[in-house]
Amino acid sequence: xxxxxxxxxxxxxxxxxxxxxxxxxxxxxxxxxxxxxxxxxxxxxxxxxxxxxxxxxxxxxxxxxxxxxxxxxxxxxxxxxxxxxxxxxxxxxxxxxxxxxxxxxxxxxxxxxxxxxxxxxxxxxxxxxxxxxxxxxxxxxxxxxxxxxxxxxxxxxxxxxxxxxxxxxxxxxxxxxxxxxxxxxxxxxxxxxxxxxxxxxxxxxxxxxxxxxxxxxxxxxxxxxxxxxxxxxxxxxxxxxxx
Numbered sequence: 001x002x003x004x005x006x007x008x009x010x011x012x013x014x015x016x017x018x019x020x021x022x023x024x025x026x027x028x029x030x031x032x033x034x035x036x037x038x039x040x041x042x043x044x045x046x047x048x049x050x051x052x053x054x055x056x057x058x059x060x061x062x063x064x065x066x067x068x069x070x071x072x073x074x075x076x077x078x079x080x081x082x083x084x085x086x087x088x089x090x091x092x093x094x095x096x097x098x099x100x101x102x103x104x105x106x107x108x109x110x111x112x113x114x115x116x117x118x119x120x121x122x123x124x125x126x127x128x129x130x131x132x133x134x135x136x137x138x139x140x141x142x143x144x145x146x147x148x149x150x151x152x153x154x155x156x157x158x159x160x161x162x163x164x165x166x167x168x169x170x171x172x173x174x175x176x177x178x179x180x181x182x183x184x185x186x187x188x189x190x191x192x193x194x195x196x197x198x199x200x201x202x203x204x205x206x207x208x209x210x211x212x213x214x215x216x217x218x219x220x221x222x223x224x225x226x227x228x229x230x231x232x233x234x235x236x237x238x239x240x241x242x243x
Contacts, residue, residue, distance in 0.1 A: 004113070006032040006092040007079045011039060011071075017096045020198070027100035029109050030092065035079060037096075040071025053168050057182050059230035061171035062223035073173040076149065077166060080159040090116065090155045097199035098150050104131060105194030111137040112153050112190060120158040121177075121185045124151040124193035131192035140189045144232050145178035151195045152177075158185045178231055181238040 006028045010021040025032040052070050055061065065073075076093065083091035092109075094100075108124055118139055125146050154162070161184055162177075169176055180186050 003088070004030050004090050004092065005083075005086065005088055006030050006094060007035045007082060008032060008094045008096055009037045009072075009075045009079060010034050010096045011037040013039065014096070020099075021096040024094050024096065024098055024100050027102040027105065028092070028094075029102075029106045035075075035082070037075040038071040038078065040067035040069070040074075043067060043070065051168055052170070054170055056168060056170040057179065059227060059234065061175065062227050063220065065170075065172065069172050073166070073169055073176075076173045077163060080154060080162050083154055083156055083159040084163065088156055090153055091159065093149070093152045093154060095150050097197060098126075099196040099198045100151075101130075101194045101196070103194075104192060108137050108190050108192070108194050111139075115139055116155075119153070119186075119188050120155040121162075122153045122188040122190050123149065124153065124190050124195045126150050126195055126197040127193055135192055138191055140191055142187070142189055144228075145180070145187050145235050146189065147174050147178070148197065149174040149177055150197055151193065153190070161185050175231075178235065181234055 006025070008021045008024050010017060021034050025034065048067070048070055051074065052065060054064060079091065079093045082088075090112075105124075112119075112122065122139065123146060126148060165183055166176065177183065177187060
């Protein structure tokens, strides 16, 4: 297999984010490609019905997906497919609301290559503050699986597995990736990552749920902590797949 490549998911009609996608590419120390994201608004009802169904897995997800979320999931699947088709050892997948601190992220990438035998799937989660000078990068098994697939290192084997188990899906991609008991892929993290989330500076998320009634908003707020507690419980007792 060839070495590695970064894919930056970018929705072409979100023109205000193109410059940020190019900035990610410039700050990433490996070959990069800006990959056209799937536009959920352009999908037909038949296309959606083929890939999306509610409540396929336990714990049950408490919301239906909107078209943007379905498009986002299909975009990640497209990147996983490229990792397999291009014969990469691993791929690095970015969402285009990431900001990369080049000097820190270079250390993350170097560590990812050096520790490759120890992981199949690892997130580079968004940092909230700058790391200390000389802080070493570590590979971690989080006590609770993090959200936001902002930047993810995905091996060829993990990409194959994720493609196989997501021919149909029932929840957002970052939420699905938490479920190692379904994916068979252990979710690890690299810390510090060198990655920040800047969606607010880019005009907000491109994945928005429409305004809901007060009753629907209350249901969402009550359901979210219950669902997250269920995920933590499943995660705590899930088998640990070996890389």
